[in-house]
Amino acid sequence: MSIETSVEEDKTVIEISGDLTVGYVIELHSVLREALQSSDSVEIKVGDVERADLTLLQLFCSAHRAALSKDKRFDVTGKKNELLCMDCFTGFTRVKGCVIDRYNNCALVKERSDV
Amino acid sequence: MTLDSNQQVFVNEATELLQELEESLLELENTPDSAELIARVFRAMHTIKGSGAMFGFDNIAALVHSIETAYDMVRSNVICVTKPMLDYSLKACDIIREMLSDPEMRADSPVAVEISEFFTRAANIQKQQVQTEKQPYKTADGVLRTYRITFRPSHNIMMNGTNPSLLLKELAEMGSATVVAHTADVPELNEIQPEGCYLSWDIILTTDKPENDIRDVFIFVEDDAEITIQPVAETFDDREKKLGEILLERGCLTQEQLGEVLNEKKRLGELMVEKGIVSEGAVEAALMEQVHVKNVNEKKTLSAEVTASSIRVPSERLDSLVDLVGELVTVQARLSQVASRKNDQDMLKVAEEVERLVWELRDNTMSIRMLEIGSTFNRFKRLVRDLSAELGKEIELVTFGGETEIDKTVIEKLGDPLVHLIRNSIDHGIEKPEDRIAAGKPAKGHISLQASHSGDSVLIEITDDGRGINRKAVLEKAKAKGLVSENAELSDRDIYDLIFASGFSTAASVSSVSGRGVGMDVVRRNIEALRGTIEINSAEGTGTTIVLKLPLTLAIIDGLLVTIGGQFFILPLSIVNECIEFNRSENRSGSGRRIIMVRNELVPYVPLRGFFDIRGEEPEIQQIVIISVDGRRVGFVVDSVVGDHQTVIKSLGKAFKDIDCISGASVLGDGSVALIIDIMKIYNDIG
Incomplete structure (x- = not known):
């Protein structure tokens, strides 16, 4: 797994790629905790993913909940749709976030194409 | 390829499953119609395949796939179990074992391909037959049913190496599935354990597969998840609406x-x-x-x-626990000694309490290491099956007392000697069917393996109803090899003892099974290394019984503490008969023969001071510790007998590995070391 963090104004951007499986999720968890403590907005930019598993989506969901409870933003961008289309994520077919998703930026909802 | 901890767990579990699978297959040979056994075989295959794929053992999954398909058809009464099928299944067990020990072994080895082709062929032939005869597949009756499946895995499921996605994928492949993941239980970042599982799924599956097939998908996580499967039609449409x-x-x-x-x-x-x-x-x-x-x-x-419920604990941790208990026993002995020396009543009370607790702890710890010998016995069913077929004999192995418990270390070291003994029974003991019929016996021979407790020992008897030992042939062979003199007259027991001589074999020719004469001396050496004994009883034409007597445990034994020249020694108490006083003048009898009369019985003795070359003046009155082995009594002269001693056995280490007649050491309460005398070695050395 590759994790690169950068701070742009009041936003922390975390770029992730490679092997995004259970073995590396603890590291990402601690990076996310730090980021949400220090920034009002955190963005995860998904790069080229080799492998991923459920722990990653779970962590996204958890980070999103944590951000909303602190009235902060948490967005997943980049190759998010490709990630959510992976075979291992059967069942993550939601088109709308949960009840607390007031910014409509649920990490588990695919980004709409304007085409 | 280095295995990670999850893969190691899979290897352990698969090894156990293979053992069960092999037992089921062997039972299936006798009762091929048993639905329970067929289901057991299928479940084992299914679990090995599923878990194998999940933990990266794709070679195993690939090999087992065709076998599983065939057994699924057996389960569905489409095909019957045949002998070749069982033969190939057993061969597959061997290959899977090899793959477990060498994960890089490919599934396209000649044997693996042969197995896969056999099962694929069997399944295809049957499929064609089914189509020709228009027999409905037991459950695929063409009717699509919809099931509502809820799957809520345990929190630890992913930490255990199981990937729920693979199960969902397998379900989806069974028909038309709509899967919905639930994330409501996912906690916030500060509360989440990232490797834990907080997800659950609802699956609506429309399939022509029966409910059992859906359950089989969850077969290896069913104890680790909440799973419900409800036929949707029955819960809604089939009942009257309110x-x-x-x-x-x-x-x-x-x-x-x-x-x-x-x-x-x-x-x-x-x-x-x-x-x-x-x-x-x-x-x-x-x-x-x-x-x-x-x-x-x-x-x-x-x-x-x-x-x-039970938990899986690595055996190294148990060994470590036993070591620690051993240390505790030593420290407790020291505490008791110090308390006794100081004569402090409060301290004595504490020492007594500690002593009681330590013994309870010791017994509990030892009991954890006890394993039923049945699992070892079951291994031999396969050996008997394969070897008897190879030699053209009909032999049935029956086992008794499989529930007898014995220390795991003893069990581990018992396997090889038992293999030798059973191979000998098959090769030398049991006759060919035609010879048995000619001798008025049933064509099928029997070998029985029986275990039972006897005091602090376990007796294992291997009995066959074969031709028995030809004493004359044994004696002649011994004479020819110069093991005994030409005019020697030996008792039956002495003749049987010759079988244990190195290089002794009466087999006219060397076969792949036995006849090289390297077995029985090794067997005796291994059994004696376990502080056990081996005894043979045989009747010509009727059969042979070999009795192994083994200690229950090897870690802590009851010993008799003695002194020689100011040094402490320990003898295993289990073989000690009695201790009697011995006057020094008796040691210098005129005849020079070391024999003493004990209650009208002549008992030979060995002065251990001389045997170990210990210097110093021997006391006027010494003690003879009389032991009994194979019904014979022998005395060992020591300076004094201190008393019984709970002996925590310590190995002597590499530097002392060549020291004969000392099998280990134990630390006494005052910190001094007592050497444990290998009485059996001395007994055998002095003839």
Whole structure:
């Protein structure tokens, strides 16, 4: 797994790629905790993913909940749709976030194409 | 390839499963119609395949796939179990074992390909037959059914290496599936354990597969997840709809209106009391009974779950625990000694209490290491099956006392000697069917393996109803090899003892099974290394019985502490008969022969001071410790007998590995070291 963090104004951007499986999720968890403590907005930019598993989506969901409870933003961008289309994520077919998703930026909802 | 911890767990579990699978296959040979056995074989195959794929053992998954398909057809009464099928299944067990020990072994080795081709062929032939005969596949009756499946894995499922996605994928492949993941239980970042699982799934699956096939998908996570499978048709469409549901469906009323009306409705108990049919107390009692029965049922379920629960602990941790208990026993002995020396009443009380607790701890720890010998016995069923077929003999192995428990270290070291003994019984003991019939015996020979407890030992008897040992042939061979003199007259026991001589074999030719004469001396050496004994009884034409006597445990033994020249030594108490005084003048009898008369019985003795070349003046009055081995009594002269001693056995280390006749050492309460005398070695050396 590759994790690169950068701070742009009041936003922390975390770029992730490679092997995004259970073995590396603890590291990402601690990076996310730090980021949400220090920034009002955190963005995860998904790069080229080799492998991923459920722990990653779970962590996204958890980070999103944590951000909303602190009235902060948490967005997943980049190759998010490709990630959510992976075979291992059967069942993550939601088109709308949960009840607390007031910014409509649920990490588990695919980004709409304007085409 | 280095295995990670999850893969190692899979290897351990698969090894156990293979053992069970092999036992089931061997049983299936006798009762090929047993639905329970067929189901057991299928489940084992399915679990090995599924778990194998999940943990990266794709070679195993690929090999087992075709076998599993064939057994699924057996399960569905489409095909019958045949002998070649069992032969190939057993071969597959061997290959899977090899793959477990060498994960990089490919599934396209010649044997693996042969196995896969056999099962694929078997399944295809049967499929064609099914089509020709237009027999419906047992469960695929062409009717699509829809199931509502809920899957809520345990929190630890991913930490255990299981990937729920693979199960969902397998379900989706069974038909048309709509999978919905639930994330409501996912906690916030500060509370989440990232590797834990907080997800659950609802799956609506429409398939022509039966419910059992769906359950089989979850077969290796069923203890690690909440799973419900409900046929949707039965829960909704098949029952009569309630009035409210029909009105709701027709749009005559809303859900809210229905709810309001239902809330106004009184409960059955209230109506009964209002009408004066039953008293309030009676309703209350009936409700209490309802709650009670519910609670009892829940407790029963819970208790069943608790009874069945067990944990897997690496054997190294148990060994380490035993080592620590051993240290504790030594320290406790020291504490007792110090308390006794100081004669402090309070300290003595504490020392006694500690002693009691340490013994309980020791017994508990030892009991954890005890394993049933049955699992070792079952291994030999395969050996007997394969070897008897190879040699053209009909042999049945029967086992008794499989529940007898023995220390795991003893069990581990017992395997090889037992293999030698059983191979000998098959090769030399049991005759060919035609010879048995000619001798008035049934064509099928029998070998029995029996285990039982005898005091602090376990007896293992291997009995065959074969031709027995030809004493004359043994004696002649021994004479020819110069093991005994030409005019020697030996008792039956002495003749049987010759079999244990190195290089001794009466087999006319060397076979792949036996006849090289390298077995029995090794067997005896291995058994004696376990502080055990081996005895042979045989009757020509009737059969042979070999009795192994083994200690229950090797870690801590009851010993007899003695001194020689100021040094401490320990003899295993289990073989000590008695201790008698010995006057130094008796040691210098005129004849020079070291024999003493004990209650009108001549007993040979060995002065251990001389044997170990210990310097110094021997006391005027010494002690003879008399032991009994194979019914013979021998004395060992020591300076004094201190008493019994709980001996924690320590190995002597590499530097002392060549020291004969000392099998280990033990630390005494005062910190001094006592050497453990290998009585059996001395006994055998002195003939």
